[in-house]
Amino acid sequence: MLIDLNADLTPIRFTVGPITQEKLSQFNRAVRADYSVGTAPTFATTLRKGEFEFLERLRVNLMGLLHTDQEYQFVAPICEGDLLEVETKLSSTRQKRGMVFVSLESEVKVGVQVRVRSVSSFVLRETEKAK
Amino acid sequence: MNCELNQLLKPLVKPSITREQLQEYAIASEDNNPIHLDEVFAKKAGFPSVIAHGMLSMAFLGDCLNYNFPPEKFELKKFSCRFKKVTFPGDIITSSGKIKGVNPDGSLIVTLWSENQSGQHTLEGEALMTPRT
Numbered sequence: 001m002l003i004d005l006n007a008d009l010t011p012i013r014f015t016v017g018p019i020t021q022e023k024l025s026q027f028n029r030a031v032r033a034d035y036s037v038g039t040a041p042t043f044a045t046t047l048r049k050g051e052f053e054f055l056e057r058l059r060v061n062l063m064g065l066l067h068t069d070q071e072y073q074f075v076a077p078i079c080e081g082d083l084l085e086v087e088t089k090l091s092s093t094r095q096k097r098g099m100v101f102v103s104l105e106s107e108v109k110v111g112v113q114v115r116v117r118s119v120s121s122f123v124l125r126e127t128e129k130a131k
Numbered sequence: 132m133n134c135e136l137n138q139l140l141k142p143l144v145k146p147s148i149t150r151e152q153l154q155e156y157a158i159a160s161e162d163n164n165p166i167h168l169d170e171v172f173a174k175k176a177g178f179p180s181v182i183a184h185g186m187l188s189m190a191f192l193g194d195c196l197n198y199n200f201p202p203e204k205f206e207l208k209k210f211s212c213r214f215k216k217v218t219f220p221g222d223i224i225t226s227s228g229k230i231k232g233v234n235p236d237g238s239l240i241v242t243l244w245s246e247n248q249s250g251q252h253t254l255e256g257e258a259l260m261t262p263r264t
Contacts, residue, residue, distance in 0.1 A: 030152065030159035031190035032145055034198065041193030041207055045160050045186045052162075062164050063176040067185045071211040 002100045002124040003093065004059040011089035012050035019082045039078050044108060044116045045070075050088025051104045051120055058090075058102070060124055068101075069121040075114045085109045091119065100124040134239055134262075140228035143195040148183050150220045156187050178217065185214040188224055188245045188254045195226035196241070196258055205239075205260045212243070212256035223248045228258075237262050 027043055028036055055065065078084065091105040101123050108116040157163050162184055165172040173181040189212045196207060218224060224245050232240035238261040245254040 027159045027190075030156040031187060031194065032152070033190070033194045034143070035201075036194050036197050038202075040190060041196060041210055042186060042190045045162070045190075049161065062166060063172065065164070065166075066217075067214055069211070069213050070186065070189055071209070073209050074207055 002060070002064065002126065003102070004057070007057045007059065009057075009090050011087050012053050013085065013087045014049055015083060015085050016047055016049075017081075017083040019078060019080055019084065021080050024080060038080075041074075042070075042072070043078060044072060044106075044118055047084065047086050047106065047108055048088075048120065050086055050106060054088060054090060054104055055102075055122075060102075060122075064125045066123050066125070067120065068123050069119070071119040073117040075116065078108070078115050082110050082115070084115070085111075098126060134230055134233060136230055136233055138230045140195065140199040140230075140241070140243075142225050142227040143191065143198050144223065144225045145191050145194075147223050148187070148218060148220050150181065153181060153183055153187075153220065156184055160184065160186060162186065178219075180219055183218040183220065183222065185212075185217075185254070188214075188218055188226075189256070191224050192226045192228075192243050192245055192254065192256060195228065195243070196260070199228070200239075200241075200260050203263070205262055207258060208238070208261055209259040210256070211258075212254050214254055216247070216251055216253040218247060218253050222253075224253065231257075 086108050088106040091103045094101050103121045106118045153167050226245050228241050228243040231242040241258045243256040244252050
């Protein structure tokens with residue numbers, strides 16, 4: 001089985017921040033940003049700790065894991081100084097042709113205000129080592 | 132910029148992806164999946180070498196959006212991508228796009244794509260931008 005169907009599916013909540021200028025700049029340097037000053041459009045990818053924890057709970061073999069889709073809805077900008085509260089939950093799993101497709105949804109808030117919603121989708125395929 | 136239907140964005144070419152960049156990106160993004168960092172692991176997974184984070188290419192596209200739609204004039208509301216093909220160290224990624232729709236409220240639907248040095252699409256996506264008033 002490519003995932004553990006008995007895994008704990010309780011949403012994962014964690015806090016990140018306060019976001020520093022250095023953290024924003026470190027991301028911009030890593031992606032060789034030429035036109036993104038401050039918060040880059042995909043900075044929210046730094047908030048995927050809950051996704052990795054979910055993949056661990058599901059006992060996913062990273063060797064067979066591929067990121068297939070990513071969606072962001074931006075409600076308000078993430079800014080320096082923000083203390084972000086993130087909730088990640090499993091939104092779907094489905095099997096097709098021996099592969100498993102997993103989607104995880106996250107909501108990033110400051111207090112009660114939503115900043116970003118995201119959906120990350122993955123495919124788990126069997127590899128020689130994973131068999 | 133003047134925003135017209137079917138208008139092509141100015142493409143943005145990034146320097147060749149390096150293994151050092153993948154390490155740097157792994158630290159910055161906190162995505163330490165060994166498939167991006169460990170040659171032996173990547174080969175066991177069936178790839179000829181480590182593969183770049185798909186989100187790195189999406190970040191390049193995000194920078195292309197900021198290049199064409201300066202954040203002081205436009206607000207990015209939605210941004211989605213499908214990763215079509217893996218990228219490797221040494222790949223040179225060009226980010227491009229086209230205005231696919233102009234809504235009555237002035238918001239723009241932008242089709243996006245990334246291609247490698249062989250012209251293969253590695254990523255396809257869409258963004259919704261609204262002009263700031």
